[in-house]
Amino acid sequence: MIPAAFEYVAPASVEEALAALAEHGDEAKIIAGGQSLLPVLRMRLNAPEWVIDLGRIESLRGVRDAGDHLAVGAMTTHHDVGKDALVHEHALLVSKAISHLADAQVRHRGTFGGALAHADPAGDLGAPVLALDATMVVQGPGGTREVAAADFFVDLFETAISDDEILVEVRVPKHTGWGASYEKFVRIAHQWPIVAVAAAVRMDGDRIAEARVGLTNMGSTPLRATAVEEALVGQPATTDAVRQAATHAADGANPPTDLNGSAEYRNHLATVLTARAVLAAAGRDAT
């Protein structure tokens, strides 16, 4: 497990990192926490000539209260986001998802922005970020631009980040007071989800006022179960009503078939897990 030789640079600022990226272009890969890139390098599935490490750019770390949203620095580790009190208060769904993400070692090394930029549709952060209508801030030679999460995930391992850009911040709109649940379905604890469902719910008395539902590993990108969200509005948070709404969970999904499950099975799981996630987010016993 020896990677091919590469040159390594660890700039101290985003500007320096962008300059390195501009200089080396196709020959370079950015490393954030390295939890996806390093295995790929060690298995020699890739052999970039340059690796640009963002790990020394302090300005990319931390969670900030920015009024109507939380600003999460792209290089903040999963562990730091997951334990953050602001995130817990205003974006509970993110906290819930991180509590299921990989294992403790990965959570301490892997980064919020790195995982999103890697865009593995089985990653645990895409669905919650999509469900909460986050905005991605990417920086390039011409400055920063904002990309809605819905436009960010383009395809399998492909995002709207251009070759000369870096993801620097994720803005998560505050969902204060919303209930949340992340239902992750695995065979063993440390694997990627076969399917997972991220649900956030705002209750109005006994009824669901608003719901947000994101799906993990149900297509080439994280998906939003908009048909379910719409069907839930105004519904009582009862098992029957929620299950009825959740029958639409896999509408428009195109899940993979692999050794952990067929597409048909994943479609089925999506409906079951969606109902459970919504009921849990609504504070109801999922059974």
Add this chain to the structure above:
Amino acid sequence: MTTTDDPSLAPAKEVGRDRRRKEDERLITGRTRWTDNIVLPGMLHMAMVRSPFAHATITSIDTAAAKAAPNVVDVFTGREVADVQGVIANAWPLSEEQKTPDHLPMAVERVAFAGEIVAVVVARSAAEARDAAELVDVEYDELPPALDLKEAAADQVLAHPDLGTNISSVWTLDSAEGGTGGNVDEAIETARADGIVIEREYRQQRLIPAFMEPRSTVVDPTGEQYVVWSSTQIPHIARFLLAATTGTPESKIRYIAPDVGGGFGGKLQTTPEEWLTFLAAKRTRKPVKYTETRSESLMSGHHGRDQWQRLTLAATKEGRVTGLKVDLLADLGAYVGVVGGGVPVLGAWMFNAIYKFDSYRFTTTQVLTNKTWVDAYRGAGRPEATYAIERIMNELAAELGEDPLEVRARNWIQPEEFPFTTVAGMTYDSGNYPAATERAKEMFGYDELRAEQQRRRESGDPVQLGIGISTFTEMCGLAPSRVLGQLNYGAGGWEHAEIRMLPTGKVEVITGTSPHGQGHETAWSQIVADRLGVPFEDIEVLHGDTQTSVRGLDTYGSRSLVVGGEALVQAADKVVERAKPIAAHMLEAAPDDIEFSGGRLQVRGTDKGVTIQEVATAAWAAHDLPEGVEPNLDATATYDPVNFSFPHGTHLCAMEVDTETGQVTMRKYVAVDDIGNIVNPLIVEGQVHGGLVQGIAQALWEEAVHDDSGTLVSGSFVDYLLPTAADTISFETDHTTSPATSNTLGTKGVGEAGTIASTPAVVNAVVDAVRHLGVTDIQMPCTPERVWRAINSSGPGGETPGAAAPHFDESTGMSGTVDRTTGGAE
């Protein structure tokens, strides 16, 4: 114990104490001599070029670019070393007619599985060797691969076209022919007319022995002897086979298994990598190291299990089994490994398990395919047998509408019937199946859980509860040499020990067993401490180096304690006998008046005595020894067992099944094992817990999956699902004790028990949870999808899709060079 003994003065017994393992500090901290930690002056490193194709002719290999790469010292291909590379041997041909394809360390003309080595690069650093390996340009002509076991058995595509068939061997054990029982076909006919016949087919999926330390070999050719360090279970056997197959005299080879990080049978092999490292050292005249990557380990270290099992069970209407017919198809993979077809054959005596059957016939057909070769994996033959019989006994109970424990009890060998010769011809020396079962039921809360199961069924709870049973036995202590000879195995089954009494009174114990995580250093010290009456701390256990451990047959098949432990006892007893005349001389008494107890040689009826450690010092000084007595207490013993040992146990498992998703969750697991006398309960606990997890993993998680071109898609731990502590529960274990009668210590062996017993307990529990929904079988591993499909009437399983999740492949958007050196088909 005599009445004059004062127990307070006697040293505490070591056997039975839960000693912490003395080897663990260095093993766990990694500060020890793992093979890959060994660095020698001028050492070179190797990298392998492996075939990405399951079956192909090698049309050309261009090594020019690799040879020109920085710091590359040597590059060679199979053709260049065809006459000097030796062969990888099969030690257990099942018949004269066995078809055994030539297994060369490196392919010369044709590759027969994806991962087979086609070229070797030797360089000054491991990184340079790996870089240069990518420059080796190999051209292949692909051949159709034989992949599916049943199709291969029908010779639809030939794994080795020159052999003309994929059937390597057929092996049969028949109780009527052997005189140990009746005719099974007659029993089945009778049962068809007036009884019960149950026919089932079970799948043993292909597994990979995923030891923690990848295999590694260092060869130093700079002295008079070649010194080979290797992460192996079998240094003695490997030395013999290296000499036998390469022509290098055995006396010129010193083989060392230093500390070895796990094996589970996966290091019970002589490997192409070892042979090629040896060859590279010979060619370059420099020390050479090769350490495999995890990907290489999963792909090219031998695999385990992989069988189809067809069973026909005949019983009376009252549920007494009258006959069992077993028909196995066993996938050998591309080559016949060191044990090879012997693995399924080891199950031949175990399908009848703890039951009294009237008739029995076992047939196994070994089939060659174009996959990694298959050999021993923890339990080797016995887990397969136990799985099948314990599954089908549940089916019999279901047919009868009775509790599966009651149906089993009706067919058990009773405690008063030992020694008992089974329908397969084995003589079980001891056991008490009702006692272990009663204890297990009590710990499990069997009746309460059955009541809860009933309640959940009646209320239609989406989460159903199942109770799984496995009342297993196994044969341990491989093996009486006489039996191995009858079976045409290439070696004996004895074990050797030596005890050296050092001048300071310290004791060196040299064992021919080769621990790779078992804790022999601790347990062997306990045995010798008691036997010689010396402090535990004064004993050092040496192993694994053929220069100190000159004779031995290594560690596998739960043999180390029951065979090697008895050798220790006999050697220790010889030391005492050698000490007696010297002690008598020291004490001015007659040798016949010397009695030995608690480490003291004492004149009978007096308090005059010396310790054996004092005698050791006196013997070394040799200033005043009796006439004709050698100044030396050391002793050796080579013990050949007269019989196998037969641990047994009752395992009970409760599984919850979420009928909406098919998810399975373990609720409770109780294991009551009868392994005879216990030397170290803490080590036993570790063996049982680890074994249970490994067996549970076969039931639920692990499977080697290939795609339809023969590429291993479960080629990393992303897709080959190994459990961690997060996936298991706290097991409840206990023991009943029926000492083995075949060895002094009364031990039976525990290395494989947990693995053998747990797999059917778990699957039986899963099936039991949903049997009322019409399910009678779920294929292993019981994935949530398989369970869900079984509930929804879609059958027990079917092939796992041959597609890996794309977390780490070329689609990750990190497109670059795909590494042909690790067999990733591009």
